[in-house]
Amino acid sequence: MEKQEFTITLYTENSIGLIGRISGIFSRRKINIESLNTSPSEVEGIHRFTIVIHESEDVIRKLCRQLEKQIDILKAYYNTDDEIVWQEQALYKVPAHVVTEKVYVERLLRQYGASTVVIRQDYIVFETAGHREEIDRLTEELNKYGLIEFVRGARIAIIKDSAGIHEKVLEFEKREPSPELVENEYLDQQDNVFTM
Secondary structure (H helix, E strand, O other): OOOEEEEEEEEEEOOOOHHHHHHHHHHHOOOOOOEEEEEEOOOOOEEEEEEEEEEOHHHHHHHHHHHHOOOOEEEEEEEOHHHEEEEEEEEEEEEHHHHHHOHHHHHHHHHOOOEEEEEOOOEEEEEEEEOHHHHHHHHHHHHOOOOOEEEEOOOEEEEOOOOOOHHHHHHHHHOOOOOOOOOOOOEEOOOOEEOO
């Protein structure tokens, strides 16, 4: 199968060391992470990882199944770019005289929806959001005028045909406990210590 860009969305508990375990799964399979973002989700106590990789769909499917076996990972989804709404953010530091003297640069920044973050005597910092290609084009143009510094943020994405994790959490909470659940006969229920 042919490799293509996929965005993996993981819903997880907020646990120490989880990012190390996740990256370990990717490294064991020799899969490079192009972009990684983590943030709180719409449900309190549940975090969302957005991971971008280039791989075949077969590998991605197996990878998501393996990720879901981790105790702290509640759900793993994978999507193509057509199935998500996504953006990346970028900051540009440009010499102040370039913006004030060159009308083209000012028009270029407006064309890409860049907004001013900081104005100093020697430089101006702009921010913009868009797809990788748009950010690359603006960076290429600003390089012609002495771009001082540039940084791009990781991808953030929302799945188009998804109700999010909130409904799945509610569904999980409504489930009855399994009738096959057996108490541990070696655990003393009164003081929660093991009996010998």
